[in-house]
Amino acid sequence: MHQIKEQLQQSAIQLFSKDFSELSKNEMYIALALMIQNMAASSVAQTTKKIDTQDAKQLYYFSMEFLMGRLLINNLQNMQLLKAVDDVLQPYGISIKDIEFEEEDAGLGNGGLGRLAACFMDSIASLNYPGHGVTLRYRHGFFKQIFVDNKQVELPDLWLNNRNVWENKISEDAAIVSYYGKLIKAEDGKYTLTDTVDVLAMPYDMPIVGASLTTNTLRMYDVLPLENQKNFDVYEKEIMDIVSCLYPDDSTPKGKELRLKQQYLFVSAGLQNILKKHLAKHGTLDNLADYVVMQINDTHPTLLIPELMCTLVDTHGYSLEDAYALTSKCIAYTNHTILAEALETWDAKMMKKLLPRIYQMIEDINDMFLDSLKAYNYPKSQIKKMAIIGNKKVRMANLAIVGSFSVNGVAALHTKILIEKEMKIWADHYPQKFNNKTNGITHRRWFQYANPELYQLVKKYSDDALSSQPISWFKEFEKQVDNQDVLTQLQEIKAKNKHQLNLYIQEHEGISIHESSILDIQIKRLHAYKRQLLNVFHIIYLYHRLLDDVTFRENFYPQTFIFGAKAAPSYVLAKNTIHLIRTIADIINADTRISNKLQVIMVTNYNVSYAEKLIPAADISEQISTAGFEASGTGNMKFMMNGAITLGTMDGANVEIYDLVGYENIEIFGLQKDDVFAIHASDYKVEDDIKADKELQNILNFIKNLKDFQPIIDYFEKENDYYLVAKDFKAYIKAQEHVQHLYKDQTNWTKKALINIARSGFFSSDRTIEEYVHDIWKLKKLEN
Structure with missing residues (x-):
């Protein structure tokens, strides 16, 4: 407790040149959060060292959304420092509850998709598995909602205005991502792009503090301009739009193109970093599937499939067939919907213009896949439905199914509908791929943190020895009915x-x-x-x-x-x-x-x-x-x-x-x-x-x-x-x-x-994650 008080005083002086007692609530929040962030950063380093020492397989969870919520108390709770910090604050006439709302909700998500991803990150770290999130660092969140004459009005969600104390800029992992351009085929058959519009994808890492000794990371990609780009003023504005907001309006062709730019940015930059680290450790990509598994959360990150194949073919000399074989061992797909509107399709002409090499690779995957269907004598109508490109559209769900080794639904009924109705032709063709993983929530946030008195009551009548087994721990409480x-x-x-x-x-x-x-x-x-x-x-x-x-x-x-x-x-x-x-x-x-x-x-x-x-x-x-x-x-x-x-x-x-x-x-x-x-x-x-x-x-x-x-x-x-x-x-x-x-x-x-x-x-996400690990990801717990 004395050490925490000393660290808070040091933070206050270093940041604001004031004694901690003289700080405003907002300044107290920043001083405290930065102290916790430093502890978390140290834990990230220790976790990274364990991963390296144990040569552990790692998960990368690609999602357009991570709806994290406020992190101060969540991180204190998982670090088991909540009471100690609250005790330190009491002499200043303030409690942790008085300053927690100085933190903005991170504007990285909107609904269930993002909240699920956040719960998964918590459980992965808390269960001592090495797993990281990959997304975009949206400068504005979905929007802030107000009502004028009882009608919704959307205001910018300027969540970064008050400083995101939890993030660290990782400049050494910055990656160049290219759009547009002309395809050039070399004599050896490899393709390169010229006259591209390039951007610098700059990663920021936020710690994912587990209720354990494991701290993973959520990597968020921002965009920065590069020198020597044509029409710099126009170029700079257009590239900044990529990370301007979550889910830009896609009712216009320009809006649709912007969304596709977003999806490609974090997929390409994230993959570049994954492959760089793997090659530095292993010197070859042949064993990539033994050490890396990538989960695509809904269809938004599906470009991961052709992007990995392009890299394998164009940069590392793999044949198309070998590239597909390796890619489809590394990537798994979670389907979140049966609504046709949410099964993404992209205009083929637009994709070809924006991502010419990626589109060409999708054509190659489509050709390979359709060729493989000849042995099955399916009706022409079924083959048309299964094609990745059809009616001048790229069907992302079809691409995700073809390019992955696992396709999971998120509830028993949902998966049943997928297998028996909405994706029956696919489930019949790939019966080994389809499986169910019923969603879950992190009970640490949505029970222990959100409802502390109820948590203490249940804890009183439950066996502490079962605390790592949520199903049994909660069930003990039923004896009090x-x-x-x-x-x-x-x-x-x-x-x-x-x-x-x-x-x-x-x-x-x-x-x-x-x-x-x-x-x-x-x-x-x-x-x-x-x-x-x-x-x-x-x-x-x-x-x-x-x-x-x-x-x-x-x-x-x-x-x-x-x-x-x-x-x-x-x-x-x-x-x-x-x-x-x-x-x-x-x-x-x-x-x-x-x-x-x-x-x-x-x-x-x-x-x-x-x-x-x-x-x-x-x-x-x-x-x-x-x-x-x-x-x-x-x-x-x-x-x-x-x-x-x-x-x-x-x-x-x-x-x-x-x-x-x-x-x-x-x-x-x-x-x-x-x-x-x-x-x-x-x-x-x-x-x-x-x-x-x-x-x-x-x-x-x-x-x-x-x-x-x-x-x-x-x-x-x-x-x-x-x-x-x-x-x-x-x-x-x-x-x-x-x-x-x-x-x-x-x-x-x-x-x-x-x-x-x-x-x-x-419904604890701990149970869900253990099922993913056992059936899909094949991870091993990090040893302490």
């Missing part, structure tokens, strides 16, 4: 978490929540298939019924509906849905006739830090996507681990939650995936369901009268309600009524919550 003292403590913890959320919402939204009400929370990306519309339709239904039905109003248990979501800037329906939620909230919250019964809040700029407050306070976890469309979800796991009851469809990981807790401890409603597929294959007309349901008619008329929600009306009248809000509406009302009934028996409700907590250990 009939312990009234424990149930009472659970209720008290939930009440405290609701109070803390109320304070947070008061500060950020200027409104108080009803702490004694049922907190019903839906926080996730705004998308039609996630069906925030179904939720808001039910709220409108409740509002009118509470006004019109005195008996119903008297028996109704107060319920607060909380939403958190961002809509993609160009996604009109999603933005209109946010506008509707906020408009309905204003109407309901201002109506004194029912304001003590019903409340609606949509929080501003939902992010990881907001989730850490919302999830521990929730009573109901809304997971209501159209069955068959959510790959997995991880929010459902976080809510479950913190004692919320899932209200959801049999979709994604909800299916596995159901299997774990049983029908009596989850509220399932609505269509099954086979029902949904059958409806989509029929001549279904949503207008028939609307005509048969007076409540739906009233809701739609109410929305029409608000006069600003034509995209939502068009969704029903012109798009035929593809995600079946109307079809599941009655079942959803019935499920909500059942939840209301169950909640009134607080003892039994708390028992259900306890069972959810106790059986949530399966």
Whole structure:
């Protein structure tokens, strides 16, 4: 403790020429975080030395997103320094909680894809495996969300303005990445590019501190200009756009090209660094697959496949066949969706212009693959579907499957749909490649850190010897299901978490929540298939019924509906849905006739830090996507681990939650995936369901009268309600009524919550990572 105090004083003097006691909160944060960063950097060096000494195989996890959240307390917790630092701060009249929010959420991700990657990084390090993330250093995050007249407005997320103390610039690993150019074929058959537009990809490393002695790294690539480039002013602006923001608008050809530039930048630079280090150690690439495995998280990093093959062929003299054989032993692919819109395709002409050699290699891979299909006598229609290039498009999912040795889904149902329906022709052709790896979350952040009192309660009744086995450690708690003292403590913890959320919402939204009400929370990306519309339709239904039905109003248990979501800037329906939620909230919250019964809040700029407050306070976890469309979800796991009851469809990981807790401890409603597929294959007309349901008619008329929600009306009248809000509406009302009934028996409700907590250990990302390691990555733990 004395040593920590001395180091803090030194940091304060070196950074600000002041005593630590004289620092502002922000300066205290910077001084403390830099001290921890120095410790983490030392741990990175020790881990690197272990990897080198043990000649260990390493994982490189390529992902467009890593939604890390704030790192100060997370790193202190994993280093087991949290209490010691808090004790040092107490004499200064401040606690760690007082300064943690001086840190900006890192703007490196948006939704579940990025949060999953962050959880995986935590688990890999905590389990003592050598594994690193590779991504872009976005200068602006997705965007900061504000509301003007209840409409979403996007502001730049300037997360780097307050200094990212966790990063170190690694200049010696900078790499040149080339775009455009002319292909020149030499006499020996090798290709080179001339007249390229070159950029310098500059890496910054952030430590990934495990709850162990292992500290891995997240490598983020920034862009810098190079000398001797034509039209320098135009060139500099265009290359800086590459890292300007996460997911630039791709509704224009220029936007699409920018996204492709982003994907190629971190793939090319990351691979150059991997191969440089491997060659320095081993002197040959023949054994690359023995020491390197690269996981591509969704299709965004798929250019890794042709990039590695180009390097092997053009730089190292491999034949096309040998290059493919080696590449396909090194790369594995995680599929995150069955939505056609998320299975990326790129205009072939654009790719050929931007990345001429890469496109040529994709043509060669396609030719090789199609030639290999001749032996199977597949129908021409199937071969057309399997082609990597077709209809003047490059199909990235097809390329990812052909060029990898493993293709995994992220939940049991998702993988089943991939194998039996969406990717059946591929699974039949490559049965050995397809496997399931159900997603997970890091319980260290989403339980121990986000809900410390609940963690201490579970810890009290669990065996410390099982702490490295989350499934068994959580399961021990179930023995307390009939312990009234424990149930009472659970209720008290939930009440405290609701109070803390109320304070947070008061500060950020200027409104108080009803702490004694049922907190019903839906926080996730705004998308039609996630069906925030179904939720808001039910709220409108409740509002009118509470006004019109005195008996119903008297028996109704107060319920607060909380939403958190961002809509993609160009996604009109999603933005209109946010506008509707906020408009309905204003109407309901201002109506004194029912304001003590019903409340609606949509929080501003939902992010990881907001989730850490919302999830521990929730009573109901809304997971209501159209069955068959959510790959997995991880929010459902976080809510479950913190004692919320899932209200959801049999979709994604909800299916596995159901299997774990049983029908009596989850509220399932609505269509099954086979029902949904059958409806989509029929001549279904949503207008028939609307005509048969007076409540739906009233809701739609109410929305029409608000006069600003034509995209939502068009969704029903012109798009035929593809995600079946109307079809599941009655079942959803019935499920909500059942939840209301169950909640009134607080003892039994708390028992259900306890069972959810106790059986949530399966969803620890530690379990997921061990499955990846055993089945795909074949890593070995680093020895201490």
